[in-house]
Amino acid sequence: MLDDEYGVRSGIRQILEIEGYEVEEAATGAEALALLGKNEYDVAILDYRLPDTDGLSILQTIKATGLPLMTCIITAYANIDTAIAATRQGVDFFLPKPFLPDDLLAVVETLINNKKARTEAERLRKEHEASLLALVEEKSQTHSLVSSLRDAVLVVNRDGNIVLANRAMTALLSTSEDSLLHRPVGELLAKEALSPLAGSLTAPLKDRNIGQLSIGDRSYVASVVIFRGEDGTALGQILTLSDISQVRRLAMEKERFIRTMVHELKSPLGAVRALVEVAADKSLGDDIDAYLPMLRRAEDRIDGLVRLIDDLLSLSRSDQARASGEPELLSVAEAIQRTFDMQTEQMAARNISGCTDIEGGLPPVLIPADDLDTILANLVANAIKYNRDGGAVTVRARHDGEWVCLAVEDTGIGIAQENLELVLTEFFREKRPETRNLEGSGLGLAITKRLTERAGGRLEVASREGVGSTFSVLLPG
């Protein structure tokens, strides 16, 4: 309450305090501004004419500082000009003096109600703004989510126009999003590769439709989903293409692997059954000695079967990311010696000599001990198996840049050039007259390759038919 007349101030105070309002008084503009800077008020009642300034200036200050209070100008010099001026300044009420207590109370009550309404409106406006912001943010989040999806996504509105195409989709169609947006989807589907989808996207809306198609050399599963508003009306369709080439290739590889594995398991079983059947049938007469060679063969085949199963387990383990043990820093020379010691008997049986050629100052290699032993055992066993009687197996170890290279060299039958890559794949065995009577699961090299790669190394093969083969394991030194 700002008025320079004490009588007016105390009169107004009495009227308002009876009704339960709290009133503070100021006699000058300066006092009023000091109070406004200190406390919060709901309503300011300002006299128009003041000793140091006038009500309009105070009003101007209030409006300029954005204080959230309602204002009322009271004046005994009411005229239309001051009223207009006050209204221009944004005054909320203009009350000419003299006024009745009830007039003043009505004005204050109205102003306070208006203030409540204004505050509420302000709150709602802020809330609305916040939710709009959230909406915009969510939209852009959804957009970046959709565009980073690996699946190709295309969104079509109810009118059949494209409204969104993510990166995977534009890459798939070798085009840009701009050249797709707002275009009829029919144009796009006219492209040959997508024509299988034309039916499902242009036909009357069905709820879901899945099909497969190929684009280039890749295979995709396509699905079309209708998206609906909250009331259930269809707003458009989402087309998704998921690349399944890799999955399909793996499935085919697995299928081939299993077929071969079944064959490899059935062959020895069939042989054992036949050998046993001959004995049970007494096909060779009553003398048991006649069957001994066949029964020994049956034993050998069963042993082979057990080895095959062990190899299958090793192969499966070598596929797992976790190694068979903790990698250790291992001496190559010791591992080579261990391997030779294990296979002395096999070498002696065929009069094959074993030699080592190990470069001095080789660093240790980092690999689980079991893996290094398996790698060397497999390679040396092969070097013996495919060797000639009286031949040699040489294991060389040397530096090769950052690698430690372990080369297992034999003087055997060698491998045909066209099979050099194939010998490292599962179950592959070269079928040649020289290999007919040699047994093996065909998994040893596949296991060796995987164990080497798991240790961060690689397996290389070089060979000359009739001269010999060299398998080199390169391990990080």
Added chain:
Amino acid sequence: MEAKKILVVDDDPDLVTSAKAYLGTRGYDIATAGNGKEAYAQIIANRPDLIVLDVMMDYDEEGMVFASVLKTDGPTRDIPIIMLSGFTADKDIRNKVVASLMGQDWPAESFMEKPVRLSELAQRIEALLGREGTDTVR
């Protein structure tokens, strides 16, 4: 009467040896081969009355291709063939090979899935040859 001649073609030496012993004691004259090439030499030298033929030898479908050749060749066309295969998915291979030799029927009189029982093989042979052979040896 002369014993019926059977040619057993399989790359598994143990199976060949067993079949030779088992069938030999049933009065058949058994010849053996480990692949198509050896088998063809045997057929030329001494025409068999029946061939037991493995599908997967030097290469995956060797037996199938070999049988097809025999079935299109005049002098060998009438030799009955019992085909043995270790695959469960033989049908795929069969269809593939048959399709590649258009218009030709499945090139064997009989088919058995490995591992075979020699007793069943003997029955199959007996059925195909009408068993006029000798039953004397045992």
